[in-house]
Amino acid sequence: MSRIGKAPITVPSGVEVSIASGLVTVKGSKGTLTQKVDTDITVSVDNGVVSLTRPTDQKRHRSLHGLYRALIANMVKGVSEGYKTEQELVGVGYRASNKGQLLELSLGYSHNITFELPKEIKVTTTAEKGANPKIIMECADKQLLGLVAAKIRSLRKPEPYKGKGIKFANEVLRRKAGKSAAKK
Numbered sequence: 637m638s639r640i641g642k643a644p645i646t647v648p649s650g651v652e653v654s655i656a657s658g659l660v661t662v663k664g665s666k667g668t669l670t671q672k673v674d675t676d677i678t679v680s681v682d683n684g685v686v687s688l689t690r691p692t693d694q695k696r697h698r699s700l701h702g703l704y705r706a707l708i709a710n711m712v713k714g715v716s717e718g719y720k721t722e723q724e725l726v727g728v729g730y731r732a733s734n735k736g737q738l739l740e741l742s743l744g745y746s747h748n749i750t751f752e753l754p755k756e757i758k759v760t761t762t763a764e765k766g767a768n769p770k771i772i773m774e775c776a777d778k779q780l781l782g783l784v785a786a787k788i789r790s791l792r793k794p795e796p797y798k799g800k801g802i803k804f805a806n807e808v809l810r811r812k813a814g815k816s817a818a819k820k
Contacts, residue, residue, distance in 0.1 A: 641701030645686040645709045648716045653681050653708075660708055664715025666776040667756070671707050674700050679708070686712070714776040721785045722805035724768040726794065732761045732769045739771065743792040743802070751791075757784060770805070 647653055651664040660679055661670045673679055677700055678689045688705050690697040713719075725732055731742040739751040739759060753759055756775050763769045771788065775781040785804070794801035796812040803809060 639702075641688055641690065641698070641705045643705065645705065645712055647681070647684045647686060647712060651712055651716050653686055653712070655679050655681065660711070662708070662711040662715050664712075664776075666715045666718045669711040669715060669777055671704070671711060673704050677701060677704050679704070710778045714778055718774055718776050719778050719781050720772065720774045721781055723771045723773075723785060723788060723802055724805055725771070725802055726768050727792075727800035730769060730792075730800075731763065732771050733763075734759050734761050739788070741788075741791065744800075749791055751788060753784060754780060756780060771802075 651662065654661045654663075658673050658675055659670055660673055661668065676691055676697055678691075680687055680689075686708060688701060688708070690701040725741075725743070727744060729742065729744060733740050737753045737755060737757075737759070739753055739761070741749045741751060743749060753773075756777055757780065758774045760772045761769065762772065773781060773785065789802045789804070792801045794803045794807075794809050796810060797814055799809050799811065
């Protein structure tokens, strides 16, 4: 039995979960999210607890059981608390600024990069003296937030020698030693 799939999801107050023909809809203070669920997996809501069941112990059913339980749990947490990610721009002259949903990045290329964010994501940029510029994004949808954060990071990945690039705030980079001096 899937340990993740077995675990029930407790629905906090202020969050409403509804199921209609394989489509799970979660509404909360931060927004509304929907997820289509495979027809083999049964989703039920009773007394503020969402539970998922599977018909057999086939490998496919076991994997879908845990997958949909995790996706629905992320949706419940997202509409009640929301998700937040912070990214730092490490490098001389690296800057970030935003105007609404347009994020403008200066990453050492010959031109600035303009990145349009989805309307579901709320973005703020900070540039304090003596600290690296930061991009802070908040969203109810964990999948969308992770996708956008990975896309922004891919514009200038941190390099292993000096650590220059876009990194997550809590990310530990694997550093390499540079060239050593010539031996005598």
